[in-house]
Amino acid sequence: MYLITHKEKLSPTITKYVVKAPFIAPKRKAGNFVILRVEEHGERIPITIVDSDTNAGTITLIVQAIGKTTKLLATKNVGDSILDVVGPLGNPTPIENHGAVVCIGGGVGTAEMLPIAKALKKAGNTIYTIIGARSKELIILENEMKEFSDKTFITTDDGSYGKKGVVTDQLKDLLDAPLGISAVYAIGPLPMMKFVSLLTKQYNVHTLVSLNAIMVDGTGMCGGCRVTIGGEMKFACVDGPEFDGHHVDFDEMIMRSRSYLDMEKISDELFTTQHQCQLEK
């Protein structure tokens, strides 16, 4: 059992959890994730570790409630426990001094970008950050990202905050400017990462994306998270989760990520009906 010691809403649907996980806390590095199972009947889902505190033996997770499992997690409060948490999983993000880099966080992907931006800054990079979301209420961790960024840009699809548009508009401006951008790190929805990669390929700028594939065990056992990278089959859980964006077959991955949409909807609706009052709190 993994005790929730702190809970904080970052947006109406995005919540930060600090969870007691004393074995994982000292071992985690930027880019690592955990697989968690909230309750006995629950499924196993991968969640990126945003931060950790070795002394307190805790890890920080930031989760958007978009389906049954993430909504169930949102009903848990400080003092409650998550049944299973295993990690740290996946390979840590390769951190080096590229000179100038762009860090792009789309939606809740900004949370996953935070530890990477922090590590890249520490490695001596100049950091240009782009945070993008559909609307203002989904922009999270702006101040935290600013702390490690030399310059931060915000874009929203509806223009309710920052510049109206998508992250690639801002990215193009940065790539066109004489800033010497030599690497781009992008985490967010699959279409966002796809279009970032297509753009940076034109500029021949190295791009790293994080693939949140469907996983069961997260340890290389099931192969459910298989992705095609440069024509080869890779498992996102043990070979990734980060890959060279120019080699990822995004269209296949997008198709695969939709494999259970209808069943996810059944679970979600069932849960929402049963927990209406709790969710409204």
Place this chain on the structure above:
Amino acid sequence: MQNVNTMKPSERMKIARQHSIEQEASERKKNFLEVSFGLNEERALIEAKRCLECKNPVCTEGCPVGIDIRSFVQLILQKDYVGAVQKIRETNYLPAICGRVCPQETQCEQICTMGKKHEPVAIGKLERFVADFELANNLFHPPTITERQEEKVAIVGSGPAGLTCAAELGKRGYQVTIFEALHGIGGVLRYGIPEFRLPKKILDIEAERIQALGVKIYTNFLVGRTATIDELFDEWKFDAIFLGTGAGTPSFMGIPGENLSGVYSANEFLTRTNLMKAYSFPEYDTPIRIGQQIAVIGGGNTAMDAVRTAKRLGAERAYLIYRRSREEMPAREEEIHHAEEEGIEFLLLTNPTKILGDKNNWVNGIECLKMELGEPDDSGRRKPVAINDSEFVIPVQTVIEAVGQKPNPIIQQTTSGLNVGKRGTVVVNDVQQTSREGIFAGGDLTRGGATVILAMGDGKIASEAIHKYLQEKKSPKKNGELKIENEVLATGAK
């Protein structure tokens, strides 16, 4: 040992081999309840009378863990069922599991003297009978541990090899800790073998019994990531480590269309069903997708488990596609037979070449080639050769590949000094010792994909070797006085 049975051998030979009571095929293909209920007491007593009580019981030599079969059968004859199960537990701590999943027909029962002219004694079914009797009547008592050892041993992986090694070292009084990456213990016994062959309740009970020996269990602990092998030695202060991490990485055929939605590795398909209970969706959250027509590729036990599971999940037509003939199938005869009874359609001498999909990237068919058997290959089995222009397509909406597994590489990649073989297996000597001092290994991690009982045999041999290693380390002078159970080492199948 005196004979217990007063019948003459010729009389014993006249008794017919007793059969398990089973769920009807038409009924069981719709549920996940256990297929076989085993022998009842009456049948078990009749079966025990068939044992010839050989002076030289060869059956024990056929057992990878060296169970004293003649003695436990004699105890059954005397209706001392608890005595019988305790006799088994002296050498095999997990009889309820072995009685269900061991391939006795190629081990103890294959060399049973009765089997030379008649059907062999149903040793496996008798083992299961006494284990189930003990369980049903709540008669289990943990063996007394006479001597406590101060040394700490880490067991990595809680599959059959790890559980056996942990139990044997626990019985010897060592401070044993099991580390399991998943949220439930058992390894392949939990994620791989379906409920209808091995109820998970049995596994939970065996786990409790291992804990009753003082063994500690950490689930959700992935050695290599949560802590490395070096950290287990240096920070956790373990004196020896046993690696039993199995062969959990699925292989794929490498044919076009494998990444379409609706294509599973057998590992994923079985893990979703067994570990995550996807058959109870939406009561359980993990989904699984089953087409009206499904195809499983492969001819091993995993393929049989997958195709029988698919049938139970509601597939109207479940095909098993195998490139050789029925004779070459590596699966147990009993599993093949059960699959046939349940209406699985076998497409033999058939090799898939391509998985076909619709515009939404969903599987809608599989293209295959007809094969014929040619000359024997390295494995001694006749090699399948494609017949020209024999392509045909079967409409299916789900494809499950059960074409083999490799060891998970995480520990090998994060541990220095560990010799790794060609297929990613960890190299061990005849007592399961690896190339690095204090580290032992066994089961599928060293074999690359074998059976539960061979893994248990490895775990047992390793436990002896670890005991010897720790005792010698403690008092190097006493080498000659050590009583190592060499007969176990000698009979361990390699």
